[in-house]
Amino acid sequence: MFPIKEIRKDFPILSRKVHGKPLVYLDNGATSQTPIQVIDVIVDYYSNYNANIHRGVHNLSQEATDKYEEARHKIQNHFNAKHAHEIIMTSGTTESINLVAHGFASLLDKGDEIMVSALEHHSNIVPWQMLCEKTGAVLKVIHMNDEGELVLTEYSKLLSNKTKLVFVNHISNALGTINPIELIIEKAHQVGAAVLIDGAQACPHVKPDVQALNVDFYVASAHKMCGPTGVGMLYGKEAWLNKLPPYQGGGEMIADVTFEKTTYAGLPHKFEAGTPNICGGIAFGAAIDYLNAIGFDNIAAYEHELLEYATEKLMEIEGLKIYGTSKNKTSVISFNIEGIHPYDIGTILDKLGIAVRTGHHCAQPIMAYFKIPGTVRASFAFYNTKEEVDILVAGVKKAKMMLA
Numbered sequence: 233m234f235p236i237k238e239i240r241k242d243f244p245i246l247s248r249k250v251h252g253k254p255l256v257y258l259d260n261g262a263t264s265q266t267p268i269q270v271i272d273v274i275v276d277y278y279s280n281y282n283a284n285i286h287r288g289v290h291n292l293s294q295e296a297t298d299k300y301e302e303a304r305h306k307i308q309n310h311f312n313a314k315h316a317h318e319i320i321m322t323s324g325t326t327e328s329i330n331l332v333a334h335g336f337a338s339l340l341d342k343g344d345e346i347m348v349s350a351l352e353h354h355s356n357i358v359p360w361q362m363l364c365e366k367t368g369a370v371l372k373v374i375h376m377n378d379e380g381e382l383v384l385t386e387y388s389k390l391l392s393n394k395t396k397l398v399f400v401n402h403i404s405n406a407l408g409t410i411n412p413i414e415l416i417i418e419k420a421h422q423v424g425a426a427v428l429i430d431g432a433q434a435c436p437h438v439k440p441d442v443q444a445l446n447v448d449f450y451v452a453s454a455h456k457m458c459g460p461t462g463v464g465m466l467y468g469k470e471a472w473l474n475k476l477p478p479y480q481g482g483g484e485m486i487a488d489v490t491f492e493k494t495t496y497a498g499l500p501h502k503f504e505a506g507t508p509n510i511c512g513g514i515a516f517g518a519a520i521d522y523l524n525a526i527g528f529d530n531i532a533a534y535e536h537e538l539l540e541y542a543t544e545k546l547m548e549i550e551g552l553k554i555y556g557t558s559k560n561k562t563s564v565i566s567f568n569i570e571g572i573h574p575y576d577i578g579t580i581l582d583k584l585g586i587a588v589r590t591g592h593h594c595a596q597p598i599m600a601y602f603k604i605p606g607t608v609r610a611s612f613a614f615y616n617t618k619e620e621v622d623i624l625v626a627g628v629k630k631a632k633m634m635l636a
């Protein structure tokens with residue numbers, strides 16, 4: 233049995249009230265909540281060993297450096313990267329993608345092709361459009377079907393020896409679709425293209441093995457994995473990271489600086505200019521420990537139960553339509569009720585203490601496909617319960633009654 237009662241006790245925020253009602257937090261796709269085990273690590277850092285890392289001889293600096301590098305190793309082990317220096321600490325998924333897009337500016341020629349999917353978050357679209365503007369490369373799009381799945385026959389046809397890079401998300405934030413990334417990676421490699429997988433939505437639910445996937449770049453954010461905001465990671469194969477130029481100039485990323493010439497530090501420091509989010513990085517490591525202690529198989533099985541239960545209950549509401557109906561999906565339900573604006577439903581749910589997201593979810597091309605302004609998105613985590621699903625369903629019924 234999944235120890236849900238014990239797990240909920242780890243999250244202080246889950247016992248607070250909103251508008252006088254117990255909080256029902258179903259906006260985990262936007263950011264996850266933080267367990268006490270991670271909060272304690274943050275408090276410990278600022279209470280006991282807050283110092284800048286890598287350059288201090290004093291004790292505090294050494295302690296902070298050791299803990300920060302220990303966190304890098306935890307991330308390395310979690311994602312099964314071959315080397316710790318293949319893990320670049322960033323401010324999150326968005327920065328990780330921008331880092332790679334910046335680097336590819338020096339590797340692409342006019343007329344080269346790079347490929348995105350129709351299911352992406354804006355942060356996996358816009359940096360590549362900027363790259364195309366800079367280089368004259370052409371952006372191709374893998375389209376999706378009505379279930380919110382990528383059309384793979386089309387993908388195969390779009391690939392050619394002009395394709396240099398393919399970037400898709402592992403799991404869609406707007407619809408919850410789990411993309412067949414193994415196949416996408418394999419096919420891209422057949423034409424010599426590199427692949428970046430945006431794992432922002434996947435990492436709270438699954439444990440990716442970057443070596444088994446043979447992926448070139450994999451990116452994620454700590455704040456969707458029970459860690460703090462403002463920290464994340466980029467995994468890159470050593471050979472690729474050596475090929476890419478530094479992203480930002482500054483302290484930490486250099487070997488030698490003179491006014492005539494600067495030489496750069498080796499991996500991972502070449503990509504880590506300036507003082508990083510030290511506490512955040514250490515807490516990211518603690519969050520990974522926390523999730524692994526529960527176990528990703530347990531998390532996936534429990535969340536699947538919640539998804540099935542919530543889908544069945546919500547479908548009973550007349551006029552409710554769910555977007556993203558792939559059998560391969562994670563615990564995200566995006567829906568609308570005929571004739572009612574999603575924002576209005578979200579506002580009423582909030583008054584009932586229920587936190588959901590409404591809008592385009594930074595995925596406007598998906599909304600354009602379905603010809604809708606946005607959806608209501610309930611995204612479940614392993615600390616949610618069936619009772620909370622019931623509260624959501626009752627809330628949606630109430631909102632429908634008030635607004636229809």
Ligand code: PMP
Nearest residue numbers: 324325326353355405432433453
């Ligand atoms: N990609 C996906 C699929 C996401 O869901 C998000 C966050 N909503 C991002 C990228 C961006 O992540 P961050 O804001 O943490 O950089």
